[in-house]
Amino acid sequence: MIMMLRTPSGAPVQLIVEAKSLLRPDTLAQLEQQLAARGLGSEALVVAPYLSPAARRQLANRGLSFADATGNVRIAIDDPPFFIELAGAERAPQSDEQPLRSLKGRGSARALRALCDFAPPFRLRPLAERAGTNLAMLSRVLAILEGEQLVTRDDAGSVVNLPVSGVVRRWAQDYEFGRANTVRTFLDPRGVRSTLDKLRQAPFRYALTGSAGANLVAPIAPARMATVYVESFTAAAALGIREAGSGSNVLLAVPFDDVVFERTIVRDGIVVVSPPQLAADLLTGPGRSPAEGDQVLTWLEANTEVWRARL
């Protein structure tokens, strides 16, 4: 695209517009080469939705003109002499409008947990504040759920109905316990029960999930594995467990986000993750855990008054 400007004296200035959806300082050299290959220098105008201060500085140093959608503009031409400099945003705008494609990331997880952990009806802003969640992300996650008719909002935008099991199942399509978290396997030679006993006295932050957690919430078959979120694998020493492959019965997970330690419940003296987190972890876990996840979903739907907080 070619853009024509006129100087105050009426002289025409022709600019070749080079549009980029994203321009980072590290891709600038490449852009400069591309322009040079086409014989372009100061007559090129680089446009992008947003140009960071660093990118703008480097463009200016290279003598390239630019403009972004937030109003940052610098056009500097020697012949005819022409110069404009305007300041726009110093930070990348929140891309609120950009639809979210997946519920995989930690931001979505925080938003989903906030939506599941509190009983509707609620408005988004107070929920975001209470749950320590980004409001924009909350809206984007909600848009996905609305698109799949998993949530009902009233005319004022408040969430009035949100069936947790449907939302958790949708989350589990994109989330995966073993990929989202950093996990290592250990052996407690005295059995899962011994590890659970030690957790009751644990001096560090943890939250039990997986089959052993499910067993404390909705009794199922005795767990062969204790799956525990911890902040660091140094917890292994405190628990007296040793790293093991074959025969391991304790899985420590350093979580994708601290949200796993938030809004936990206590059962039998042991800290257990919030039931929606428990269900999501089980649904995406190995072996018979998805079936246990189904049981947890049945339980949490029937017992919302036990675990779901009021905003």
Place this chain on the structure above:
Amino acid sequence: MIQMYVEARRTLLDALDALEPQLDSIVIVGAQAIYLHVGDADFGVAPFTTDGDLAMDPSLLTDEPSLIALMNAAGFVPGPLKGGAAQPGTWVNGAGIAIDLLVPASLGKRPGHRGADLGASHGSRAARNVAGLEGALVDKQRMAIPSLDGPDARVRHAFVAGPSGLLVSKFHKLGERSHNDPARLKDKDALDVYRLLREVPAAQLVSGFEALRHNAISEAATRDGLAYARQMFGSPTAAGVDMVVRALATTGEDPEFVRASAAALADDLFVEFD
């Protein structure tokens, strides 16, 4: 409560009552002693048969009253012939439930014989020599032994071998049979070892073994017992570990976990005594 446990406990209490005048010389050993320490450890496997095992300390046994007279008076008679030969030390009650009176082999006067020579009053058929029981006489504690039978309100106080003494004796039993008579190896004995290793705190086992190693009576038996243990439980695929896995085959315990666990627990003991 399974009726078999009730019967076994009743017979054990009957024997303790019968032997009351000699009770200071007696220590409960075997599966019933293990049960008193660790219960059935949630494995869902019958923890003991109906037999009761009592170890005798010859140095604390008085000449009178005679063990024979005491046992007979309580209705116990010498056990049935086994394989054509009489089995010294086995006594049975009217229901056919056995009590075995056992003497640590190194303390008997007739090493090499089955029957333990306990002097003129008791003879050489009241009790039998068993290798590796020495630790039970050193590591022992007095415990209350209640009846498991509703109407039977008896509670008797008697010495029970401690976990370390019991382990030494089990290590001997497994190790000796593995060498001399593999056909007589019983998976249940290896499971008893695993029960103790898993349920008794490691620090308690280690201090128990320390005490046994520093006592002249039990020193040699403990050293030999640990050597047997290394052969039977020295790795996740050792013979004793195989036996534990078989004993737990129907319980839902993960065999790979049992292997890793048994070897790790045994190793915790070995590293203390290398």
